[in-house]
Amino acid sequence: MNAPLIQTRFRVSGMDCASCAAKIDAAASRIPGIEDVTISVTAGTMSVRHTPESDLAALRKRVATMGYDVVPIEGRSHAAPQGHDTPAQDTCCGDHHHGHDHGAHSTPHDHGPAGGEHTHEGGASGLHGHDHGPTNGPWWKSGKARLTLLSGAALVAAFAVGKLMPSIEGPAYIVAMLVGLIPIARRAVMAAFNGLPFTIEMLMTIAAIGAVIIGASEEAAAVVFLFLVGELLEGVAAGRARASIQSLTALVPKTALLERDGGTREVQADNLAVGDVILVRPGDRIPADGIIISGESPIDEAPVTGESTPVRKGVDATVFAGTVNGDAALRVRVTAAAQDNTIARVVKLVEEAQESKAPTERFIDRFSRYYTPGVVVVAALVALIPPLLFGGGWDEWIYKGLAILLIGCPCALVISTPAAIAAGLSTGARRGLLMKGGAVLEGIGKITAACFDKTGTLTEGQPKVTDVIGFGRPEREVLRFAAALETGSSHPLAKAILDAADAGDIGVPPADEAKALGGKGVTAAVEGLLVFLGSPRAADERVALSPEATARITALNDEGKTVSVLIVDGQVAGAIAMRDEPRPDALKGLRALADAGIRTVMLTGDNRRTAEAIGRQLGIEVRAELLPEDKQRIVGELRSQGLVVAKVGDGINDAPALAAADVGIAMGGGTDVALETADAAVLHGRVTDVAAMVDLSKRTMGNIRQNITIALGLKAVFLVTTVIGITGLWPAILADTGATVLVTINALRLLGYRPS
Template sequence: MSAATAEKTRMRVEGMDCASCATKIENALLRVEGVSEVRVSVPAGTVTVQHAASDVLSMRKRVEGLGYKVLDVGGEGGHAHSQASNHHHSHSHDHRDHGGSCADAGPVARTPWWRTAKATMTIVVGVALAAAFVLGKLVPAVETPAFLAAMLIGLVPIGGRAFNAAISGTPFSIEMLMTIAAIGAVFIGATEEAATVVFLFLIGELLEGVAASRARASIQDLTKLVPETARLERDGRVEEVPAASLEVQAVIQVRPGDRIPADGVIISGESAIDEAPVTGESTPVRKGVEGTVYAGTINGDGLLRVRVTAAAADNTIARVVRLVEEAQESKAPTERFIDRFSRYYTPGVVVVAALIAVVPPLLFGGEWQEWIYKGLAILLIGCPCALVISTPAAIAASLSAGARRGLLLKGGAVLEEVGRIQVACFDKTGTLTAGKPQVTDVASFGVPEEEVLRLAAALESGSSHPLATAILAAAADRSVVVPAATDASAIGGKGVRGTVEGRLVFLGSPQAAEELTPLTEQQKTLIAAFNEVGKTASVLLIDGAPAAAIAMRDEPRTDAVQGLQRLRDLGVETMMLTGDNERTATAIGRTIGIRVRAGLLPQDKQQIVSGFRNGGKKVAKIGDGINDAPALAAADVGIAMGGGTDVALETADAAVLHGRVADVAAMVELSRRTMGNIKQNIGVALGLKALFLVTTVAGITGLWPAILADTGATVIVTLNALRLLRAPK
């Protein structure tokens, strides 16, 4: 099917709570004519189908025929692979487009678990079972028919789902095994037990649904952080409008204590912003003009005017939710292995159950009823639900937990890979450093420091040059009142000059200053010392006399030292790869404690990363997601660092949305915790099955414990995976 005729449809499905559900839906949809690919995410409750035009109705019918409820259908026609080129390497994550569907516009309201069809059916069967028990005690003659009726109330819909699954390509579903076991139990006279097993199966399904909805809610809760209304400035007045209606470039007011309704940039005001709901950062961040704010964060103590930079469907939270849901649809290597294993496991257990039921009576004179009963019990152990959900449940919980802390991973494969990295190669500018120069020193040659900043800021007013911005920020930090400059003009490559309060002022490079007036040896030595530690020095002249040297540098991020140490504590080697000059890079490297390779071209960085990989090491490349694409592509995992830009989110395998170096280590820790959780889950799933297999054959346990071994293990595994939603202490 060509990309031109392909459509992609996303359905939100209710009642899809375990991995066998996913298998049934996938097999059924792949049999619909025109369907070429199906991605099912149990944790997100979504099914994404790539198909030829106009067969959405038949797909919907096929899903609902299996006993599930399709809540809504969203589509995106004609460009199923339109952004595949954005994904720079296929070994780390699946190629898929990131276009939105109408399902992305917001989560669909879900039915509370106690009002679902599953809950209703469980209650009805429970009441019928209790009634059968009471009737049996009062009128023994009707005991068997009463239990049979109670069983059939639950088994008829289960049998219907089993039949639909079988004709749709899944003959060995839990419903089929359940139906055979219950009918078999009736034939050998265990009607009461058959009815109880059906009831226990329904309780197990209900518990699975509750656990799955908890996992689902964790990421969707993020969308509830954005307020429903916003205060929009329009035609000189402020009016309240729905936050979803805000357009890019609109100006909104945010009062102290209010949640910020959109991503934007502050155009006036200053306030402490509580970003904990979105980033997990416990300390409020002080932000002023030109500061970036995110939807869902809380304005602290000042009135802010904010220019909107992203519409509701594209704000950071909406994009994170969308990307996490897509990530949950892609399978991790462990998950793919478990899927393959389960394809053979269930038929294998069915064969073992049949042999146990038939061989001892035929060859060894065993009691037929006893061994058939054991065979039926083993049949119930044959469902691989707990085993198959063990991996996706843990990965979904981790992807959600990571997203809530600004750690975005594009799928299970990336999540697995991050925990294995042995070398982390960082860019410098904007990754290990803040990405913009700051004034670090004001070395006065006899003029007061405040006066130096006052005159320098006067010359730089209105300039957007990074060094000018640094001087203006330093003056603002110290509450310096900046006078006006007249006749201010830039001298190409040298500096800027003008008249301030009747004095001729020049600010420029030391070389340009020396052309105008000689500097003393002491002044030159001081400037050289600044250069040695990677700082850029500018000299201020007042009426032709040297007044001061102002040193600036792109300073390391505040958590760089701690973040790099956390990586080393995890056994990950760290290295800085930068195109910057050797002196500046080495100075920063010394400050934060990292090995440095400087003066590199993009291809040099790619070669270094490839060299590590050829040496058998797993490498992560951490950059801003825009530059150094070759090195990001060459790495096992490419991690974009920074403020959730479109490019960073779409191109890298993973993104640290809030620009903290320590978050790279947090990503590694999250991955390792997840893999540990998956191993625990697989151990529980297989361990319980093995235990009940042995005890069933030995005659210690029967049908009831067998069904508990399956549904109980599924619930235990899911709840264990949900522990990953909690951030580590």
């Protein structure tokens, strides 16, 4: 029996894009005993599954030769399951692998050749070259910036020397070129040794040396410098994208006020344990996920959920780390350690999601794998055929071939999709719209039908008093007597009555000799009067209801409301109607989906009368009295009709239907469910956010199309102008690095997304 695999995580500095990840993967996967490599560009981490005898020092050394700094992350290694059929349960992106397809994961070893995912087999995904040094901190302190500035200074010095001593101008530019080219060439050689011969470093090295050979040393030095500038700009842009989601972690305060032994003391928030009780003062950020055990205050949840209006919370309410306490002190019992709080898990989820490739991204990877060698062949033909067959000048056509070599680098094309996907996932997460991967983000924009659960999804999930009717007594008195009978009860209908009395500032008198009558209602003595509250049928057994009262109750029942009748001292006093009401934004959200051409259907296990009443109010097609398997069957029927179906539910009762849908969206089932169930999640439970997800998906795919057009369009223009002799090496490198920067900046526009 084989020994169990061990999983070890590393922090990798200098990684800016998916191309970096492919090169690191290619280097790491060649170490004996390394079975699987998972890389998170966003987190800057690498996770490897390996045998106990694997040489991790050799792994670090080999990756370092590619220009990246590798440091182990302590305390995170553990046994991992063998085989590729079982996804690693503690990758560098966290533990949230539930409910989504790992077939699209970017780790090359997770896929067979047919899938076209082996990006280290000479594919273009490994084309970007990056310099040493961390990408954290100010950009001008990075090794990449130092090399760029040094190369620029050498170019300026060569220019000055050439003006002062024209006889050594050529050698001066060669020296300036070598300042930047030597590190590039070294990485090119190491990449080739690791199975990536077609890298931008290799193309740059060939182009620069070729330019020197044909006497264009000044252009060679300038091209190397411009390449480094482009790479630096890309690194800055990538750092901004990384910071957009990582900045969430800064929302959690570093310290907390821990209650212990009758007093409070300040401790590090990272050291809080589940069960600890903390004090949160007015205006403070809450340092941990927890449950309020005393106090009531408005909570600003915008940092976590995007909800702009503070939510008033009291005892037993859940609070999230990073949210802001309002105007009163709260005592909170911690429910999650620092590494497991909502913000930490959102960050992990997004980091993991960015490693799950969208279908468009996988197509671009496959296209690039054949495109790059094709460009090399075309460049060689341009350089050789005119001089050999048509008497062209060797210098002229070699020069054009070298320019085409640089124009053809698919760096901008390769990064066009992951840059937009990463920005889309990040901006969604900052607004409480969590999507587990590029495939999900792309798929949501294609849905043509959305099936919603009712309770807790389209509705609030708890009944509220909708009508108070006085048949023989004033409405306030009806509510006062009813609240007296329900005091102390935890039944949802009792809570609705008590909440209504509290909202109306109604004083509730004490009740004596209270008795619950199974299946009928409750009775007690209130202010010396015998009071009964129960179902209309049970009330009719005690006192005959008038035709007027019966008609009114029937009308309320037809609206899907539950009615309780109050009898005071042998007389019908009134009735209270309750219903689980739609969320305030449900109608708006469903209309937004309808406007987008998406069919909406309610799937509920509730009784047909109640469901249809809510359905009429919201204008949604209704399927009621369903079992979980019925919901799954209906989702399958809709898909068989050619519809792309999203199922929106709480992630628990609707698990079969969520799994059967093209996209499962968890909403309204609590933080754990929202983060770990289905393909996507809406953190703050707004129906309008489902429409916002669709909108964000469509905008992201539009951004990707723009990026691909920019990348290929610029190359096509410069390819033609180079062949006919209008442009040369300088514009060629700008066509590559310039296009890469342009598509990255265009993708970053998604970080400013605002739902329409």
